[in-house]
Amino acid sequence: MVTQPxxxxxxxxxxxxxxxxxxxxxxxxxxxxxxxxxxxxxxxLAELDAEAAxxxxxGERLKPDNPVLRALLADLEPELRRNAARIDVGAAEAQRAGxxxxxxxxxxLAIPGINDQQLAVIGVQWNTPDPEAVNALVGYVNSPGxxxxxxxxxxxxxxxxxNQAIRGIVAGWNPLQTAKLIRQMxxxxxxxxxNTLMRTVQLQSxxxxxxxxxxxxxxxxxxxxxxxxxxxxTCMACVALHGTRLPIxxxxxxxxxxxxxxxxxxxxxxxxxxxxxxxxGGLPEERQRAQMGDSAYELWRRGRIDLRDFVQPYNDRVFGxxxxxxxxxxxxxx
Numbered sequence: 001m002v003t004q005p006x007x008x009x010x011x012x013x014x015x016x017x018x019x020x021x022x023x024x025x026x027x028x029x030x031x032x033x034x035x036x037x038x039x040x041x042x043x044x045l046a047e048l049d050a051e052a053a054x055x056x057x058x059g060e061r062l063k064p065d066n067p068v069l070r071a072l073l074a075d076l077e078p079e080l081r082r083n084a085a086r087i088d089v090g091a092a093e094a095q096r097a098g099x100x101x102x103x104x105x106x107x108x109l110a111i112p113g114i115n116d117q118q119l120a121v122i123g124v125q126w127n128t129p130d131p132e133a134v135n136a137l138v139g140y141v142n143s144p145g146x147x148x149x150x151x152x153x154x155x156x157x158x159x160x161x162x163n164q165a166i167r168g169i170v171a172g173w174n175p176l177q178t179a180k181l182i183r184q185m186x187x188x189x190x191x192x193x194x195n196t197l198m199r200t201v202q203l204q205s206x207x208x209x210x211x212x213x214x215x216x217x218x219x220x221x222x223x224x225x226x227x228x229x230x231x232x233x234t235c236m237a238c239v240a241l242h243g244t245r246l247p248i249x250x251x252x253x254x255x256x257x258x259x260x261x262x263x264x265x266x267x268x269x270x271x272x273x274x275x276x277x278x279x280x281g282g283l284p285e286e287r288q289r290a291q292m293g294d295s296a297y298e299l300w301r302r303g304r305i306d307l308r309d310f311v312q313p314y315n316d317r318v319f320g321x322x323x324x325x326x327x328x329x330x331x332x333x334x
Contacts, residue, residue, distance in 0.1 A: 013261060016105045017206065020097035025198050028090030032083045033191050041079055044072040045183050052179035062175040064166060072186070073162060080154035080190060087194045088150050091141045094198045098205030099138055103128065105206070106213040110221065110264035129216040137212060138205045145318035149197065157193055161185045200256045204319045207252050207261075214248045214264055221248050224262040225273045235325040236292060240307035242276030253313070255324040277307050295328045305331050 035041065051068040055061065062069065107126055111119065119126060140146050164185045168178030214221055228234050228242040238260050246252070246262070254260045265271050280288065289297040299305045312326035 012105055012108055013259070016101040016108075017098075017203070017259070020101050021094060021199060021202050024093035024097040024202070025090045025195075028086050028093075028198070029191060029195060031086050032194050033187075035079050035083055035086075036076075036187050036190050040075050041072075041186065044068075044075055045186060048072055048179050048182065049176075052175035055175040060175070061172065062165075062169055062178050064169060069165060069182075072182075073158065076161065076186065077154055077158055080157050083190060083194065084150045084153040087153065087197055088141065088146075090194075091146070091198045091201045094202035095138060095141055095205045098202040099134055099209040101202075102206045102209035102213055105261070106210045106264065109261075110217070110266055124220055126220075127216040129212040134209050134212050138208045140201050140204060140318060143318060145316075146201075149318055153193065153197070157190045160189055196257050200319065203254065203257070203259065207254070210262070211249060211251050217264075218248050220267055221264045222267050223265045224248060224250075224252075225265065225271060226252055226260060226262050227273070228260045228276060230276065230279055232287070232291060234291075236296070236307065236310035237312065237323050237325040239276040239280050239291075240310050241323070242279065243273045251321075253321050253323050255322055256316075280307065293328075296331075299328065299331075309334070
């Protein structure tokens with residue numbers, strides 16, 4: 001029985017996925033951060049801070065039609081459109097990074113520590129699929145869905161900033177508090193949204209390319225086992241699916257920026273992976289409650305739901321079939 005050490009999987013993932021992603025997108029994310037942290041947007045944010053201080057001193061509130069706030073939003077929109085173009089370029093690099101990671105990672109997790117010469121001695125060959133076939137399958141950044149996502153990006157970010165402004169205004173917050181929140185959203189959310197989009201492109205490209213890598217070696221592989229990070233940040237859907245055994249030709253579906261992967265089982269070398277359910281069941285009660293949330297934990301403890309109920313399949317217009325963590329309301333409505 002072959003057991004793949006968890007730290008070995010984590011080390012390879014960080015080396016081939018995380019570092020590859022950082023190299024591919026570092027410049028893009030830096031440019032996006034600079035676009036909202038320097039120049040005109042920086043000036044507009046400083047003007048909003050000054051306006052908020054003036055209003056607070058006068059005992060007045062920040063209103064949606066405040067000219068300083070409107071100037072910020074007006075100048076932010078064209079900058080966000082430029083950022084969408086930056087994301088488009090960065091995503092193409094991230095896609096290539098995902099494909100390259102699959103080429104190396106799938107093999108390393110299937111036959112760890114054995115080079116091609118050693119495989120040849122025992123009459124085994126690891127096949128590499130045609131690169132053109134891989135590139136043809138992994139085409140997210142050239143898809144109509146991706147183009148639509150880039151058109152939506154400015155509106156999503158701008159809408160979020162506007163909603164935060166309205167939230168503070170409706171709640172009657174001090175203008176300084178509202179301005180601080182607007183600054184945080186302007187500077188942080190545009191970068192965070194870009195990071196999520198490009199990271200998901202990389203990871204989905206990796207998973208698609210991994211399918212072809214496994215299919216090319218189907219004569220020596222029997223199945224694959226889904227692997228999640230299994231830490232405090234892992235969503236309950238991924239916990240529930242950890243350890244699931246799937247056919248070689250099936251893609252590992254995940255949510256946006258989800259980092260689940262899989263290990264292949266080589267014929268004659270059975271592998272044992274502890275299930276996510278067993279892992280979660282062994283956690284202290286306070287950790288289980290924190291990870292599930294109070295409402296879900298109480299339902300699970302009373303047997304009204306089980307871990308599989310957290311798995312909610314859905315279809316994304318860019319990435320196709322994905323899964324995410326179901327809400328308590330959604331689980332009870334089934």
